[in-house]
Amino acid sequence: MKQTGDLFLVKKINKSIVLDMIRSRSPISRAKVSELTGLNKTTVSSLVNELIDEHLVHEMGPGKSSGGRKPLMLLFNEQAGYAIGVDVRIDSVTAVLTDLGGAIKDHCWFQLESNSAEHICGVVVRAVRELSARAPESPYGIIGVGVGVPGIVDEQGSVLFAPNLHWSGVPLQQMLTEELQLSVVIDNEANAGAVGEHKYGAAQDTDNLLYVSVSHGIGTGILLGGHLYRGSSGFAGEAGHFSIKLDGEPCSCGNKGCWELYASENALLLEAAKLDSVRKHTGGNPPALEDLIRLAEDGDPQVIAVMEHVGRHLGIGISNLINLFNPQRVIIGNRIALIEPWIAKPLYDTVKERSLSFHYARVSLEISRLKLDSGVLGAASFALQAFFAKTQISL
The missing domain is CATH 3.30.420.40 (ATPase, nucleotide binding domain)
Structure with missing residues (x-):
């Protein structure tokens, strides 16, 4: 009985290995799967046939041959x-x-x-x-x-x-x-x-990543060694709630002076709502980020100044994260990516000024190309x- 169980486990492991290889390398031949996985050709052929029956893999036309019959290429069935x-x-x-x-x-x-x-x-x-x-x-x-x-x-x-x-x-x-x-x-x-940036965005070649999500609040996804760092209880990453001002404003989390009070979309909207040009544009209603983008595109100097101010506060917190984690890459995403033209320079300048030189020299800092899709x-x-x-x- 134990032998049967062991054989089933080995088969399941091998099948998983073959599927992962086809998912990551397709189009690929059975012979190449065998070569890369170390599994013999008979085992690979049998497992591939099962995956074809399960609709996870299908065969396409023949590939290039180095001599002899051209191999049938395997594709992962993404649909x-x-x-x-x-x-x-x-x-x-x-x-x-x-x-x-x-x-x-x-x-x-x-x-x-x-x-x-x-x-x-x-x-x-x-x-x-x-x-x-x-x-x-x-x-x-x-x-x-x-x-x-x-x-x-x-x-x-x-x-x-x-x-x-x-x-x-x-x-x-x-x-x-x-x-x-x-x-x-x-x-x-x-x-x-x-995870979205690591699998589909700019960080596909990055094992140590900080993703700073800036919308109404601020959150941080931490990737260390290619895996999410969750902390001892699974709650790591609440960087928006570390304090940057000793006697700052009260936050909804119960603390005060939290980073997101000064560097989030919500902070930007609250500050911009005080401006005469914004009140005129919105008819006295609370502004949306899209309102501020339109005004900034028209060259409104006060709106642009508020955006730059938020960018500098973003840079303060990000420099602290860089000094703490020494990541390969920092990507800033979510709604804040929509105002990249106005926050990028003050953000990058502040990070450069406030990060330790050895840390800064080895980090790539950018605003997400995926924007809202990460x-x-x-x-x-x-x-x-x-x-x-x-x-x-x-x-």
Whole structure:
């Protein structure tokens, strides 16, 4: 009996290795899979046939030959199923449909009318169902949902604390799983952004990454050695709530002088709302970031000055993170990426001034090219990881 169990385990491990090789290297021949994995050709051929039967791999035309018959090339079937990634913000929900390779195939966006857990859960369900209905037919259908939330999330997918949403102890994974009857993964939105940049953005060749997500608040996804650093309890990355001013303004987290009070989109909007040109532009209503972008594009000097001020405060916090973690790369993303033309120089100048010279000399600092897609792509990636983990064995 033990031998049967051992043989089954070995086969499952080998099948996982073969699938990973085809996913990462396709188009690839059976012979090349055998060469790169060290598995014999008979084993590879048998496992590939199973993966073809399971619709995860298919054959394309013959490849180049170095002599003899041309080999049939294998492709990972990225359209065998679809994942949904969701990014929850304090005022909206964005969702994308991706194939198994992470390519975005569809998307939707909804404005939030309330920050209550019930309302947001309902909007997420609506987004998932809308994308599911529009998804192409496939052997595995919707394989799962990943959700990024601006708050502290535990291993059970409960949102323990999300100050900007005014949430505490919300069992979001349970709520969504019961409603959708799908596999659901919940994580912090900055962690999702870091994974999105690592898998699909500028950090694909980076093992040590800081992703700074700046929207209404600030979160940090930390990648060390190619893996998310979560801390001893899984709550690492709440850099928006470290204090940069001893006697600063009170924060929704209960602290005061928090970084996000001076360097977030919300900080920018609050400061800009005091300007005469902004009040005139909005008719006295609270401005949106898009209002400020239009005014800055028109050359409004006061709006540009406020943006630069926020950029300098961003630089202060980022220089502290660089001095602490000594990362290869720092990527600033989310909504703040939309005002790159006006914050980039003051941000970069401040980081250079305040970072230790040895740390600064070895770090790449940039604003995300994925802009608003880092988080939703990372969230979809969590769903994909959960799907493929069902056929994998961790050694």
